[in-house]
Each structure stands twice: as C-alpha cells, then as structure tokens.
Amino acid sequence: MDRIPLVTSSTTFPLRNFWNSVMVYHDRPNVVNRKLAAVAPVLLCEISLHSPRIKRLSEIFTREALLYEIRKLPNLQMITPQFIREITESYDKNASIKECDREVFERSLEGQFVSLRILLPRGDQKKCLELVIFDRTAKSATFFAVQEQSEHIAAPRFPYHIELTPSDNLRIVLDTFEDADTSSAEWLADKLFPKLLKWTEDVQDKAVTSLSLVLxxxxxxxxxxxxxxxxxxxxxxxxxxxxxxxxxxxxxxxxxxxxxxxxxxxxxxxxxxxxxxxxxxxxxxxxxxxxxxxxxxxxxxxxxxxxxxxxxxxxxxxxxxxxxxxxxxxxxxxxxxxxxxxxxxxxxxxxxxxxxxxxxxxxxxxxxxxxxxxxxxxxxxxxxxxxxxxxxxxxxxxxxxxxxxxxxxxxxxxxxxxxxxxxxxxxxxxxxxxxxxxRQNCEFVARESVEAVRNCTRLNRDLIKRIVGLVVEQLLKAECTIGKGDGQAWNRGGTLHLGELSQKIPAEDRKPLKNECGGLQTLLKNHRYIFDVKNGEVSLRPPPSLNECNKYKDKPCWFHANHPDGCLFRSETCAYKHVENL
Missing domain, CATH: 3.40.50.150 (Vaccinia Virus protein VP39)
Known part of the structure; x- marks a missing residue:
C-alpha cells in the first residue's frame, strides 16, 4: 500500500545534512518531545534480509510482533540481537544480524540498521521501547514506539518515516490515513518537522547532550x-x-x-x-x-x-x-x-x-x-x-x-x-x-559574611525623592483624568515601561540603582502606595478610600502633599491622613 506524505520541505538538502538531522533527533528526542526526559540506548545492529517478499524492513516489525517479544523480557535492558532474530526468523531464517557500534553505522553508505532504545518519560509514566530502522540505501529512518494499548505513551503510537526524496526534499511519511488524522500527526508536522529542517541546516551540531556522563x-x-x-x-x-x-x-x-x-x-x-x-x-x-x-x-x-x-x-x-x-x-x-x-x-x-x-x-x-x-x-x-x-x-x-x-x-x-x-x-x-x-589583580576578595542590604532602602533619601518625583512627572505627562468627589478633574496619568522611565533618569542618579537588586523596579515597588508596577509597566496607583481600607489613617497622604491636583478624596474619606505643609 502506498504511504501517505504528511509534510514535505520546499527546499532541497544534501544527504549528509539529512542524516545529521535524523541523528540529532535520534540522540536527543527530548529536545522536541517535552514528554520525554531522556533516551537509553540498548542495541544497534546491522541487518540484512535475503527474502524477496519483504519490500520494507518495517513491514515485519509490527506492533504485535514487538509486544510479543517484549512480554518475554524480565526488563527492557535485557534486549540482545536474539530479540530481533526472533521476529525476522519467520520471514528469513538466513537473515544476518550483527551487533555494531555507532562508528560502523556512520561509515556505512548503504545497508540497513536497527536501533533499539528505551524512551524515559517525564513524570510517572511507564518506560517504553522504541525501534528505529535506518535504511542507508533508501535514505530513510523509521521510528516506532511500542507500548501496551492500556498504557500512556510519550511518543506517537504508529510508525512514521523521515525520508530524503529522490529530488532531495525532506519529508515525513505515514502508513495510513487513520494515522494522519491524529493529534500525533499534527505534532509531527507542526513541532518535529520544523526542528528537523533546522537541524538539517546546522551540519556542525556541537551542542553538548544532556546526561552524557551518566546512564x-x-x-x-x-x-x-x-x-x-x-x-x-x-x-x-x-x-x-x-x-x-x-x-x-x-x-x-x-x-x-x-x-x-x-x-x-x-x-x-x-x-x-x-x-x-x-x-x-x-x-x-x-x-x-x-x-x-x-x-x-x-x-x-x-x-x-x-x-x-x-x-x-x-x-x-x-x-x-x-x-x-x-x-x-x-x-x-x-x-x-x-x-x-x-x-x-x-x-x-x-x-x-x-x-x-x-x-x-x-x-x-x-x-x-x-x-x-x-x-x-x-x-x-x-x-x-x-x-x-x-x-x-x-x-x-x-x-x-x-x-x-x-x-x-x-x-x-x-x-x-x-x-x-x-x-x-x-x-x-x-x-x-x-x-x-x-592574571592581573588576582588577589581573591572574599564575600562579606554579613549580606549587604540591596533592596533600595539604604539609598540616599534625597536620591529616592528625586527619582520618585521624576517618575511621577513623566507619568502625569500623559493626561488621563477622572472625577474627584467635588466635581474637579484628577489626573491619574498614563503608563510607561520601566526601560523608558529608566532612560529619563540622569546617569548620575541611575548609577547607584545598578548596585541594588531589581534597580528601579524595586525602588518603585517599595512605594506601592504611589505606583502600580505590573509586567514591567508603571502607572500611578490612586489612593484608596476609607471605605476600602482603614489601616493607614495615621499615615500621611502622599498625593495630598505632592500631586498637582491634590488627593482624589476629601480628608474625611481618604484612607490616609491629610497633613498640611509636609
């Protein structure tokens, strides 16, 4: 039966780039599949079948055949070449199955190889076996994760094939229309394929793989x-x-x-x-x-x-x-x-x-x-x-x-x-x-045993007052008025990004802020009764009314003393105390 092309690249790639992309995915599937924590290689074999009735090696490695052999194993780590031989024997008793290393595979320009590895999912899902068939001659790689139907699986449940077409285009191919009409097929097209294209372009992939020094x-x-x-x-x-x-x-x-x-x-x-x-x-x-x-x-x-x-x-x-x-x-x-x-x-x-x-x-x-x-x-x-x-x-x-x-x-x-x-x-x-x-100035300077306070509370008070005043001035330039209780307008100002406000502060005032944790953002958050800081943006926080909050009545109202329009509320209804001539 003809296979179903799921997605095909519009550009062409050299064979070397194709195999580079396939092997990056083979070695690090967890980079694109966030359900996986890692993979554990178990076996790599070169395989040669002589039966003319087998057109594709993937045809004999069915879910049923793989599960039948898996159920015989005490654990997945116990897989040997005999595991493969048990499946191929029904089709070709003279099949050649030789365990090999990665170097043999990478030197080969043709032939077929089978990689068996354990997919290690994140969380508490069960591990599962994945079979990968590399066909050097046909320029294709087949990936097939196998798990009991009742168990969750961290990869597509059906085989999918990554190929380099005769015209040197990269494509992913599926076996049936039913497979193509699944969320896993969407993941292959929308998530995996763009990564394969990227890796195909990055021939010299020197990234350090994770967990390479441990099992x-x-x-x-x-x-x-x-x-x-x-x-x-x-x-x-x-x-x-x-x-x-x-x-x-x-x-x-x-x-x-x-x-x-x-x-x-x-x-x-x-x-x-x-x-x-x-x-x-x-x-x-x-x-x-x-x-x-x-x-x-x-x-x-x-x-x-x-x-x-x-x-x-x-x-x-x-x-x-x-x-x-x-x-x-x-x-x-x-x-x-x-x-x-x-x-x-x-x-x-x-x-x-x-x-x-x-x-x-x-x-x-x-x-x-x-x-x-x-x-x-x-x-x-x-x-x-x-x-x-x-x-x-x-x-x-x-x-x-x-x-x-x-x-x-x-x-x-x-x-x-x-x-x-x-x-x-x-x-x-x-x-x-x-x-x-x-090394110049190589004398080591140890950290102080008492941690320095760097939350903007120890800054010079005049500096703090200058910066607060400047920020309020910038916010009020974008007029946005609301009505006061006496019918007059009260300018609540606009909203500006922290970066924009930072540029308005003179360099000599900005310098001390750089030594504080959080810089300008921390200073403004320390004045939460004046400013509302969210997602990197700053606006004025109108004072609450006495009905909303009554625990600040003994504290002076900053807006009454400093805002050009005074406080939003009258003295008897403001949550803060209105003090004259602060």
Whole structure:
C-alpha cells in the first residue's frame, strides 16, 4: 500500500545534512518531545534480509510482533540481537544480524540498521521501547514506539518515516490515513518537522547532550525516587524559611544530587567524601548525607533553611579561600559557587592526589573575585566563561568532561574534573602558580559574611525623592483624568515601561540603582502606595478610600502633599491622613 506524505520541505538538502538531522533527533528526542526526559540506548545492529517478499524492513516489525517479544523480557535492558532474530526468523531464517557500534553505522553508505532504545518519560509514566530502522540505501529512518494499548505513551503510537526524496526534499511519511488524522500527526508536522529542517541546516551540531556522563535510565529512576522521598515535604516546609521558589530550588538540588550519585556510580568511585564549597541553602548536602554519602558543606553564613534538616546535614559556617585545602576530600563540589567557581579545580588540585571536582557555573567571576570580562565575542558570555573554567581545569591536569544537567535553569552545563595518574604534580602546580601570577589583580576578595542590604532602602533619601518625583512627572505627562468627589478633574496619568522611565533618569542618579537588586523596579515597588508596577509597566496607583481600607489613617497622604491636583478624596474619606505643609 502506498504511504501517505504528511509534510514535505520546499527546499532541497544534501544527504549528509539529512542524516545529521535524523541523528540529532535520534540522540536527543527530548529536545522536541517535552514528554520525554531522556533516551537509553540498548542495541544497534546491522541487518540484512535475503527474502524477496519483504519490500520494507518495517513491514515485519509490527506492533504485535514487538509486544510479543517484549512480554518475554524480565526488563527492557535485557534486549540482545536474539530479540530481533526472533521476529525476522519467520520471514528469513538466513537473515544476518550483527551487533555494531555507532562508528560502523556512520561509515556505512548503504545497508540497513536497527536501533533499539528505551524512551524515559517525564513524570510517572511507564518506560517504553522504541525501534528505529535506518535504511542507508533508501535514505530513510523509521521510528516506532511500542507500548501496551492500556498504557500512556510519550511518543506517537504508529510508525512514521523521515525520508530524503529522490529530488532531495525532506519529508515525513505515514502508513495510513487513520494515522494522519491524529493529534500525533499534527505534532509531527507542526513541532518535529520544523526542528528537523533546522537541524538539517546546522551540519556542525556541537551542542553538548544532556546526561552524557551518566546512564539516563538510572538517572531518571533515581531522580523519581529522590523526588518522591524528599520533594513534597521540603516544598511544603520551604516557604517557612525562604522566600525563593520551592518548586525550582528544591527539585533543582534533588536533581543535582541524583546526577552526582549516578556519576559516582558510573565512575566506580568508592569511599566518597565530598566538600560543597558555598553550599547556600544546604539542600544538596542534606540529600547526599541522607543517601549515605559522607561529606559536608561550607558557606560564609548560615541560612534559615538549614533548620529544615534538623541536624541531619553536615553544614558549617566558614570562609573558603583559594588557599583552602581539603586533604580528606575525594570530591570538591561547586554548585553555583559564584566567586569560588574558577578556583574549584585549583582547590581540588592542591587538596590531594585523589581529589576530583564537579562544578556548575552560574554567575561569571574571575580569579580575583571580580566579574568576568568576556574574551571571545564570537560566543556568548556564558559559553566563554565555561571555556575559561575548563581551561583552568585542563591546566590543573584533570581529565575534564562537559555535561548538561536536567534542572529548571538556563545555566545547566557542568564541568567534571577527574584526576588521572599524573606523576608530575609538582610541575602542574608550578604551571598553575605561574598562570595565577600572570592574571592581573588576582588577589581573591572574599564575600562579606554579613549580606549587604540591596533592596533600595539604604539609598540616599534625597536620591529616592528625586527619582520618585521624576517618575511621577513623566507619568502625569500623559493626561488621563477622572472625577474627584467635588466635581474637579484628577489626573491619574498614563503608563510607561520601566526601560523608558529608566532612560529619563540622569546617569548620575541611575548609577547607584545598578548596585541594588531589581534597580528601579524595586525602588518603585517599595512605594506601592504611589505606583502600580505590573509586567514591567508603571502607572500611578490612586489612593484608596476609607471605605476600602482603614489601616493607614495615621499615615500621611502622599498625593495630598505632592500631586498637582491634590488627593482624589476629601480628608474625611481618604484612607490616609491629610497633613498640611509636609
């Protein structure tokens, strides 16, 4: 039966670009399919059938045949070439099935290959098997995820084919009209196909894949366990001790803990003894300690969240400097360690020959503790900073790997430095000392133990008054009048964007705002009785009446004293106190 073209590109592509696009999707389907957390490769085989009655290899790998063989398995990880042979034997007893590696596949210009892998869904859905058939000769790839009909599935339930046509157009093809009339077909056309086109154009795809240093299957399983074990209770208790979003910070640190445990298992690391430098809220240390890993966290000051762990996490107050060493540590952790980040490899180097490191850079800092200045303008500040830290790691003699974590953060690239069997430690330390000495202003400046207040409340009062007056003046230029109780007009002004207002403030007044968290927005929100700030836009907030609110009656009315039209209400009906000659 003829297949049904679902969507076809209007442009043509070279064969190399086509296969590049297909393999990006094969390796990282979770980039486009948000139902997936990761994939776990199980088997790659080269297959050759000699039966003339088989036109397409996909014809024999039916749902029924695959499910029949899957049900025999104790678990999906147990798949071997025999799994494929059991299906092909009915059609061709002389079929050639040879397990191969990725290099063999990429060198081949023709032939057929079968990839079997496990799709790992987000949430609590069951894992499922996906079969991928690569036909190098026909320039096509068939994807087919198989799951019991009663189970949810994180991919289309029918096979779909990505092909390069004889005229070199990219297209997706389905087997039946019934498949084409589904929401999954819409997803293939509207979501997957645009991504395939993009990847077809990006031949040199150098993006770091996520979870490349751990087993994705093991990570997803462990993360689900830790999330269930710690997540719910901590999310409930978090607001009692912190103003940060528990959905982000709790699950982010649980995910990092799951990653580290899987990394240590993959590396065969034993007798773990970690030090978390700049441990902040302490949650990562808590989870690792609770899971039986010895180690402690240092931070320059304690956090209220530490009380949540009831003494079951080894958290210590103290200052860590570039001179700090931890001879007993097998791993130095830098989780958003800010000024300490570029020093983490150096601290690990000086600690002991058995000390490795894990660092997750966030804010960019130089060795001096000052903000990092980008060296390579051809890439982003973040990418350039990652290169900077990686170069320090390599200089320190570590085998340095880069990976991406699955955390709710845009900055999720980590560096892992593993100590080799280097015998020239003294030479490495000499080179590192020379490198540090060559950096200008390289003397490290530690963060103060008392956190500076940067919420605009400590700014000069005259400065605050000037900025408030200027913003009100700008808003009132766009006249919008409403009626006062005495029949006169009251100008409530217009609405302006924060960026637009910021440009109206003189440079000398803008400079102090840059050192405050939130800048102008924070200052205006501190004056919520004057301004209404929503979605980056600012307008005047008319004063409430006494009927609406009576708890401010002992406080002076700002509008009565400062608005050109006075207050919107009379003295006896305004929620604030009208004081003359303020």
């Amino acid at each position: 994705p299957n093991e990570y997803c399983t462990l993360y689900a366990e830790l999330k269930a074990k710690y997540g719910e209770n901590l999310v409930k208790a978090w607001p009692q001790k912190a103003n940060t979003d528990p959905q982000k910070y709790v699950y982010e640190d649980v995910a990092i803990a799951a990653y580290l445990i899987c990394l240590w298992r993959r590396l065969g690391a034993e007798n773990i003894n970690f030090v978390d430098c700049g441990c902040g809220n302490g949650l990562l240390v808590y989870v690792l300690n609770e899971e039986g890993y010895r180690g402690h966290g240092f931070d320059i000051r304690g956090r209220k969240t530490w009380d949540l762990y009831e003494g079951r996490a080894d958290l210590r107050e103290g200052t860590i400097t570039p001179e700090s060493t931890f001879p007993e540590a097998t791993w130095i952790i830098g989780n958003h360690s800010d000024e300490l980040t570029p020093w983490i490899p150096i601290v690990a180097l000086k600690s002991s020959p058995k000390t490795n490191f894990f660092v997750l850079p966030c804010c960019s800092y130089e060795l001096s503790g000052r903000k990092y200045v980008r060296m390579n303008s051809a890439i982003s500040q973040y990418e350039d900073y990652l290169d900077y830290v990686r170069n320090i790691s390599v200089l320190c003699g570590f085998t340095t790997s880069v990976d991406k974590l699955r955390i709710p953060s845009t900055k999720r690239t980590c560096l892992v430095g593993v100590r080799g069997d280097a015998s020239d430690v003294e030479e490495i330390q000499r080179r590192v000392s020379a490198f540090v000495g060559q």
